[in-house]
Amino acid sequence: MKQLQISIIEDNEWYADLLEYHLQLNPDYSVKKYFTGEDFLKNLHQKPDVITLDYSLPDIKCELLMKKVREQLPSVPIIIISAQEDINTAIDLLKKGAYDYIVKDEDAKDRLWNTMKNVKEHLQLKNENEQLREEVGKKFDFSNVIIGNSDPIKKLFALMGKTIDTNISVSITGETGTGKELVAKSIHFNSTRKKNQFVAINVGAIPSELIESELFGHEKGSFTGAIQQRIGKFEEAHKGTIFLDEVGEMDLNMQTKLLRVLQERELTKVGGNKKIKIDVRIITATHKNLAEEVKKGNFRQDLFYRLMGIPVKLPPLRERNKDILILAQHFANEFTTDNKRKKTNFTPEAQSKLMSYAYPGNVRELKAIVELAIIMCEKNVITNNDIHFESFDSATNFLSEETTLENYNIKIVQHFLERYDQNGVIVAKKLGVAKSTIYRMIKKYNLIN
DSSP states (O other): OEEEEEEEEOSOOOHHHHHHHTTTTTTEEEEEEEESSSHHHTTGGOOSEEEEESOOOOOSSSHHHHHHHHOOOOOOOEEEESOOOOHHHHHHHHHHOOOOEEEETTTTTHHHHHHHHHHHHHHHHHHHHHHHHHHHHHHHHHHSSSOOOSSSHHHHHHHHHSSOOOOOOOOOOOTTTTTTHHHHHHHTTTTTTTTTTTEEEEEGSSSSHHHHHEEEEETTTTTTTTOOOOOOOOHTTTSSSEEEGGGGGGHHHHHHHHHHHHHEOOOEOOOOOEEEEEEEEEEESSSOOOOOOHHHTTSSSSHHHHHHHHOOOOOOOOOHHHHHHHHHHHHHHHHHTTTOOOOEEEOOOHHHHHHHOOTTTTHHHHHHHHHHHHHOOOOTTEGGOOOOOOTTOOOHHSSSSSOOHHHHHHHHHHHHHHHTTHHHHHHHHHHHHHHHHHHHHHHTTOOOO
């Protein structure tokens, strides 16, 4: 961290020199002295990191000077140094935003030294947090989240750009593996809410009897197992963004409760009575066609319109042919860098093979194919023989190995679990079986690692 710039405002020149000498024993401190409040205000444009302020200046009251400083430098720490030992005065100034109140006695120098040390650590932590936010913002820059320059991606970038300057809801649709959560994070970290929480929850992965507690929290003793109070995801996301993934899996009863929370902008914990105000931006995602679910009576129309906001549809990889090789090389570079391997390239035949496939698992599937190819290849060159497409979309591939009906069932369930992010609820619906059947198979055959 650069030198801490300290401004001392003290009308007693001898005492100002004493403070300056004492502080400059630390080479990380740079000190400037001012003997009147007006002189200091004329130089406020120099923006000191911290200010020590004599309570009894001859030309301006301490409270008024603090107010003027706050108007231009709202977060700069102000340390009051006073000959007054009145506790009420100290409390009043601390309530008005003073960082500390130090009495001019024999311990003042040591107290000031310790306070400056705390200020320096606080500012250093603040700078580190700001740098981290900046790095996160760069990481979630649109072009870093979604790699490609095909026409569908250019249109997607343009649409995402329209989402960042307002608090309007965003509904993301797209096939599994297209990167819905990454897009949601990118929208959040480029929005005005980026300094606050991004909270994600997969609605379809939570049993219906627990979803209300997960979203809104619960009070201690509100149900069996509620051994302590819990903050829900909405409260956790206050002033930030909540991302409801697979919102189409929510049952109608919970949809009604969610709608009420969105309309009233307040919630009540399970088992509680207190109304809690919330300020959150809603981003939802689903692989379903919610308009069709509304027609079928599976999704409330009023909630659908409340959530729709700006609809963002992610194109499947098969519609982004121009991006397949760009993505493949990106994933190859990323994998070799992370694993400290030499850069890997693709032969023309390998490139042709990559371009010939439909990628039902979209970008996530391409990434897995490329990483496997790097492991399988020789001399850091990927040939067409290193590229393997494992898909159950082809009945011929699936039935090529004769086995028992039980093993076929295991393979089917395993395939759908991988396709739908290990989400047993969705898999059960897709296969038309009870959730308990899927959970029993997961446990019996250890299908989720």
